[in-house]
Amino acid sequence: MAAAIVVGLSAPLALPSAAMAQNAPQPDEETFFGASTSPSGPDLDLLERRVRQRERALASISRQAARYAVVKAEEVSRLAALGYTGALTDLTHVLPLAGYYLSAGFGQAGPHWESGHTGQDFAAPLGTTIVAVGDAVVTSVGDAGAYGLRTVLTLEDGTEIWYCHQLVALVAPGDKVPVGQPIGGLGTSGNSTGAHLHLEVRPPGAGPVDPIPWLQALDLTP
Incomplete structure (x- = not known):
């Protein structure tokens, strides 16, 4: 039994003949390295369309x-x-316009008002852009007699801001306007002796208050 085992281990390995090797299928480059991933035909057209998209x-x-x-x-x-x-x-409030000078102040008396002046006047060139002092909803737009063309904004806390004597309005009732958005052009409509913005500030359930300290409380310096 031992001799048979030795003979079996020493037997030569069977190798394929040269003819068999020649006839065996030879792997091409794609088979050896993996199938080609290059698209062609319809696949190439689809890829080109996707690239253009x-x-x-x-x-x-x-x-x-x-x-x-x-x-x-x-x-x-x-x-x-x-x-x-x-x-x-960080923006919450801004001044209502630029390039102005302060003219008639709050509470000022004179022949132009039936009683004391109920707002602050900002004199500026005709057509100067006026903007929302804060995020607001447009409450009304239209002729208001002595106030001329007036736009009323209601701020988030219920405070009303009146923009009076406008040349033109750029918003309509119901519009939501963010702080700083242009809402109209400064004019001289109504009871006015020159181009200016008459700004009134009316807190909820109250009459008009002086706009200057109200703006200063918002860290704005008119």
């Missing part, structure tokens, strides 16, 4: 980003003219 989508996003940047740059510039240079995310 992706390029168009990226171009659209780029154009939207450019327009957004322009809008934000204009907003920053407008707010800087109104005296605000902080971050847009």
Whole structure:
């Protein structure tokens, strides 16, 4: 038995003949390294369409980003003219216009008013843009007699802001306006002796208060 085992281990390995090796299928490059992943035919057309769609989508996003940047740059510039240079995310209130000087003050008496003056006048060139002093809803827009063309905004706390003697209004009742949004153009309509904004501040359930200390309480310096 031992001899048989030795003989079995010493037997030569059977190798394929040269003819068998020649006739055996030879792996090509794709078989050896894996199947090719290069698309062709319909697959290539589909890939090209998807690439073009992706390029168009990226171009659209780029154009939207450019327009957004322009809008934000204009907003920053407008707010800087109104005296605000902080971050847009921190903005809560702004002055109602830029490039003005204060004229008739609150409580002032004279022939132009039936009683004491109920607001603060901001004199500026005709057509000067006036803006929302805070986030608000437009309550009314229209002719208000001696007040001329008037827009009334109601702030989030219920305070009414009256913009009087306007040349033109840019908003309509029911509109929601964010702080700093243009709402009209300064004018001289109604009982007015020159181009100016008559600004009135009316807290909820109360009559008009002096706009100057009200603005100062918001860290605004008229």
